[in-house]
Amino acid sequence: MSANDRGAMEGETADRLNLLGLSPTELQAEVGRLVGWVRWLQRQDVDVPTCWVVHGFVVRLLQALRLYHLSVASPFEAIAWWRSVLECMARPEVDRLRRHDADHGWTDLELDRGQVSEADVLVKFLTAQQAVEESR
Ligand SMILES: [Zn+2]
Numbered sequence: 001m002s003a004n005d006r007g008a009m010e011g012e013t014a015d016r017l018n019l020l021g022l023s024p025t026e027l028q029a030e031v032g033r034l035v036g037w038v039r040w041l042q043r044q045d046v047d048v049p050t051c052w053v054v055h056g057f058v059v060r061l062l063q064a065l066r067l068y069h070l071s072v073a074s075p076f077e078a079i080a081w082w083r084s085v086l087e088c089m090a091r092p093e094v095d096r097l098r099r100h101d102a103d104h105g106w107t108d109l110e111l112d113r114g115q116v117s118e119a120d121v122l123v124k125f126l127t128a129q130q131a132v133e134e135s136r
Pocket of ligand 1: 051052054055097100102104
C-alpha cells in the first residue's frame with residue numbers, strides 16, 4: 001500500500017467510523033461490508049453475540065475493529081489486532097448479550113431461517129438512530 005493510499009484510507013476511515021453520518025446509499029454499502037466481515041470473524045471462531053446488529057456499542061466496536069483490520073500491515077500489528085478482537089468480545093458488557101433474553105422486535109429463528117437478514121436489521125436500526133440524532 002502506498003503512502004497515498006494509506007492517507008486516503010485514513011480519511012475514509014474517519015468518515016466510516018461514524019456510521020450515523022453516512023447517506024442512505026453509503027450506509028447500505030458500509031453495512032453490507034460490516035455484516036460480511038463479521039461473518040468472516042465468526043468463521044474464525046470468534047463468538048460474536050447473535051443480536052449484535054441491534055446493540056449500538058457492539059456495532060460501533062465491530063466497525064472500529066473492521067477498520068483497524070484494514071490498516072494492519074505487519075505480523076506485530078496483526079497480533080495486536082487479534083488481541084483487541086478477543087478482548088473486546090470477552091468484555092462483560094458484550095458477554096452479557098450472549099445470555100440476555102431481550103425482545104429485539106424480531107426472533108433469532110427468523111434470522112436463522114434467513115427470513116430477516118442481519119444487514120436489513122442493521123440498516124433499520126441505524127436509520128432509526130439517525131432520525132433520533134437529527135431530531136435533537
Ligand atoms: Zn440483544
